Amino acid sequence: MKQKVFLNLGCGFDIKTDTEEIEWINLDKEDVKGVDKVHDINIFPYPFKDNYFDGIYCSHILEHANDFFKTMDELHRIAKPNAKIMVRVPHFSSAQAFCELHKTFFRWRSFGEINDPLYGFELSKLHKFRVLKKKIVFMKSPLLFYNYLIEPIMNFWKFPLLYENTFLRNLFPAFEIYFELEVYTPTHCQDRNLGFLKWTHHHMLEQLEQREPGGRTGVPTATPYTSAGVR
Numbered sequence: 001m002k003q004k005v006f007l008n009l010g011c012g013f014d015i016k017t018d019t020e021e022i023e024w025i026n027l028d029k030e031d032v033k034g035v036d037k038v039h040d041i042n043i044f045p046y047p048f049k050d051n052y053f054d055g056i057y058c059s060h061i062l063e064h065a066n067d068f069f070k071t072m073d074e075l076h077r078i079a080k081p082n083a084k085i086m087v088r089v090p091h092f093s094s095a096q097a098f099c100e101l102h103k104t105f106f107r108w109r110s111f112g113e114i115n116d117p118l119y120g121f122e123l124s125k126l127h128k129f130r131v132l133k134k135k136i137v138f139m140k141s142p143l144l145f146y147n148y149l150i151e152p153i154m155n156f157w158k159f160p161l162l163y164e165n166t167f168l169r170n171l172f173p174a175f176e177i178y179f180e181l182e183v184y185t186p187t188h189c190q191d192r193n194l195g196f197l198k199w200t201h202h203h204m205l206e207q208l209e210q211r212e213p214g215g216r217t218g219v220p221t222a223t224p225y226t227s228a229g230v231r
Helices: 068-078 121-128 147-154 159-164 186-209
Strands: 004-009 022-028 053-059 079-090 129-137 176-183
Touching: 053 068, 068 079, 068 121, 129 147, 147 159
Parallel strands: 004 022, 004 053, 053 079
Antiparallel strands: 079 176, 129 176
16 A cells, blocks of 8 residues: 655654654754754745645644745645645643744634634635644643643533633643644635635625615625626
8 A cells, every 4th residue: 555645844853753654754944863854944835746745744833934824825735635734833822832933823713713704815825724623732740630621621612712712711721722634625725715705795795784875985786796706
């Protein structure tokens, strides 16, 4: 059986070794023992061809990206359609999230808020991925024994949002948050982005129509959608 090829992005000293099923390529900007490819994640393009990897492992590296969206675009380019991208990043409630070298904070709704136009068209770039799994992870030790109970509670149902938006995040700071993403095919990406534009346009029209008729600028007439987008 042919081995799948996985990328260990920004591996540092966490070197992955090959198995019968998976061939690992360990990438880091430092040429330490075990690194297969020396490259800085903030330099584009990455030294790999399109649609190359079956999976990408990103452990505590995406928070270091100078341009988060461009980095995600590059991961999409080098990953095969339906490839899995496993992401581990500091949760924003963790003290380590505030390291001077970190550029981006992550929370429960990271990667999953892309359908909300209130957060801007820039987030539509993340339509190239679908969130399969996510989990807020708490540090566990004999001194932090209560986190064995806290972790399943804070990941249950709507509790993650309650946790992040109340004093609980300060009372029980998390360690990291884990995401498993699936790479969409180009066609699927276009369909989702078109849907995003349609939904945003419809939302804006609804907001305008709730104002007094005419208003200062008048209420625009709704424009029909076509297969090519909004005209």
